[in-house]
Amino acid sequence: MGDQANLRVWRGDAGAGKLTDYQVEVNEGEVVLDVLHRLQATQTGDLAIRWNCKAGKCGSCSMEINGRPRLACMTRMSTFEPAEVLTITPLRTFPVIRDLVTDVSFNYTKAREIPSFSPDPSIKPGEFRMQQVDVNRSQEFRKCIECYLCQNVCHVIRDHPENERPFAGPRFLMRVTELEMHPADEADRREIAQDDFGLGYCNITKCCTEVCPEHIKITDNALIPMKERVVGRKYDPLVWLGSKIGRRPAPKDTPEVPNTV
């Protein structure tokens, strides 16, 4: 028999909701998701929680615990004081479906707007040759488990739904960067990163990096270098001169994918 945890859980749906208090048994070594599961199994069977692997690998159980965006499966109960009341609420940036589950379809829409990996079509499968040092950076970004905690915490959209159209959010700006740094990719997404995905909205407060459960350095390794690339593209004196004197055509920018918005 373990101790009792004091939980204050948001219950409700898109219409309305409120915080409800519960006392739930907690045992040594448990994480918040364990305690929520016990609550579900013993007190309120219809408590809506989205979860999947319970191992920090799938990014499903994103929620806000005492106001902080976290994965419930990777948040150990021992990080809180025994008497502390845990307030557990759904991700604030996305519309609530029920209880702790939100509608994250915004993210899937954004993913579809980014031009996909575009290799040289003459390279056949099996013929790619890339050095480890050249793939390291994009590999770091591909550690992303799409928990959308960065999307949730980013103030550009957290308190400003009006920015959801022009701003793709840290996860997808990082995806743009990942493709730009992919050694076999030939598209050029620098212009659309700025114009269509709103890279300029990011003012590098690093909140995204801070909440990333995979410890990806989103701001330092993706967003800032991408900003530098965009600037390099826009103000490249050689490109500018070449286009002025008509000797060198401006490099082709890859357009946003049609009919995906």
Added chain:
Amino acid sequence: MTDIQRFSYDVVVIGAGGSGLRAAIEARQRGKKTAIISKSLFGKAHTVMAEGGAAAAMGNVNPRDNWQVHFRDTMRGGKLINNWRMAELHAKEAPDRIWELEAWGALFDRTKDGKISQRNFGGHEYPRLAHVGDRTGLELIRTLQQRVVALQQEDAASQGDPEAMIKVFAETTITELVKDADGRIAGAFGYFRDTGKFVFFEAPAVVLATGGIGKTFKVTSNSWEYTGDGLALALLAGANLLNMEFVQFHPTGMVWPISVRGLLVTESVRGDGGVLRNSEGKRFMFNYVPDVFRAQYAETEEEGDRWYTDPEHNRRPPELLPRDEVARSINSEIKAGRGSPHGGVFLDVSTRLPAEEILRKLPSMHHQFLELAGVDITKEPMEVGPTCHYMMGGVEVEPDSAATAVPGLFAAGEVAGGFHGSNRLGGNSLSDLLVFGRRAGLGAADYLDGLPARPQVPAADLEAAAAEATAPLERAGGENPYAVHADLQQTMNDLVGLIRKESEMTTALKELEKYRQRVSQVSAEGGPGYNPGWHLALDLRNMMLVAECVGMAALERQESRGGHTRDDYPVMSPEWRKVNLICSMSGDHVALWRQPVKPMRPDLMAVFDRSELAKYLTEEELPAEAAAAAPGTATKTATQEEKH
């Protein structure tokens, strides 16, 4: 009339893990309008948890590797009861499937000359696993997810609608397959998890790609989705399940804290140099090398250690035996009182590799142990023990097309049976998903091309399916589904687990009779909108059916082979190797019957030494002493069936 939303597709793929996505991609590339049904969000399927890599004989690290060696390793790992045609197709096609992923944007770890790097794994003769650190499954699912998106972008450009030809229905569960009057697949019925509203996908072809059954057991490495849905759907639709007794218990799951008991500790830890020790500090695996493998494994620690740097002149350490052997050995050490404080054994990489190398090669493991157990694996050993990991058995399929016995129904990945025999080698699952996912997509497309007219849907069936699904919500005063689930898991863990005996399994089957009653009487509180209690109530039917099949087949097979270990029949029997156990529905009960294993094609038989074959086969089955191949026996078909 119940309100049921209807969609019409050519191919409906149930499951959005590796095999489901690969099947859907193939069907769409063949011009078929395809729906992907996913119980969870797109990109979250259990495939993300695969860690070590995808096995494919590309020969990038050791050029001596080829499909024959991979085929032989797979068959050895499965104790030669594998469907050899599947093992052949897999070994031949896996490299192309991996290279294709690279062309879709996957970024595998590299060799010095810029090719895809390959790592060692249990049972694989050469370094063979394409990998990305220890998060290969994530790379695989993300690449396939992004390939689906790329196809949607093509359709957006050419047809004005990204979902014109391939659409993902996330958080949607299928509860029934619907057939026409002639017994052909006509569609799939289910519900949207967020609203609880019913949906019917009218489609002539359905691909099952729903994965395994781990959630039937208490200690498992599997995610919540692994409730045996596809197996139950196939069984209820009239398909056969093959060799359901072969359940893989992965040797290394976490044992502490209790809340993460069963969570996977990747085999890469051993592949990269980690060793198993008991409480006396002894590398006990040297005591457990079985006769069939003795020639291929090191006899001393020194030889085993030399193998990591000089595999040409040394044999591999026994920590890299196939998983069934390692799991049993760990179990024996624990039973003998030489376990770790929390009931496992020690897996140590901290004294074997420098900290930087551990962090580079095993980042997820480092993260997992530090965050969940407070253990720094660069400084101290892990505690590990066996955990229910994989279902080798599954829906019986045609190897080339993934077709089941039900016209229009296909199955690929973990839900399909046969390929892995009685024990799966690490790394063969991810390549299985790709090879047979693609083949299922092709099989479904070919089936559609040969279909004269779309099957008609009997309306009454939809009403019945809706009524069955609604029942737990409307029933008052029944049992709590969570409690029934927990009991079922405990029963399976205790009575049909890693080590089995007749008396326990007989008890289990009696218990399962009672569960049948209990499951039919559960109540779910609350309404239909995103209600996990209700969802579980519906999943219970599937888990119970699957548990019954596992129990029946395990009781029937009186030998120990691969993932099936009988305390009362500890020996592997060449006579039993000739027998496949089949489960199918007979009325409203599961029937079990025997079916002969098809004799291996002589040219495939020739990949083995005769002396090795003699360890597995009966005298009559062996090829003639001198001749390279014995003709004549391979054409006999397996039609003879013995009903039980």
